[in-house]
Amino acid sequence: MRLAIALCLLALPVRAGIIDKLPGTWGSTLSREDSCPVNPTTIAITGSRITFTTPEPGLSYTGAMITTFGGTILHHDDTELVMQRDAETRRDRRGRLLLWTMRLDPANGGYCWQNSDEGRSCVAEWFRCGGNLALTFPDS
Secondary structure, rough: OHHHHHHHHOOOOOOOHHHHOOOOEEEEOOHHHHHOOOOOOEEEEEEEEEEEEEEEEEOOOOEEEEEEEEEEEEEOOOEEEEEEEEEOOEOOOOOOOOEEEEEOOOOOOOEEEEEEOOOOOOOOOOOOOOOOOOOOOOOO
């Protein structure tokens, strides 16, 4: 009987959460500088660490030009990941270090970024590279 139950459990589909869906290469549909053709972002997750890498340097909030940044994953579920960036110095209105949330949009497969000082809603602008994205930029 136990073997039959174990086999049934093995046959159940595994639901992929955000940790399984985020790794890979992504680009912005709102910023030419961060788009798949120009400077895509590769996301890697190892344990509780998340790392973002781009081929070309981008301007950090500190004023430094960087190609890599990362952080510690504090929470995640099927569609949301909350992280604290390494060496984060910015604070929210309550005086706490900013936390960053990535939310997957199941309707379109993209994700959006939001910090702990912003409201709950955000618009997906990051999409997996390699698809058939129609790229139109505000400055076009």
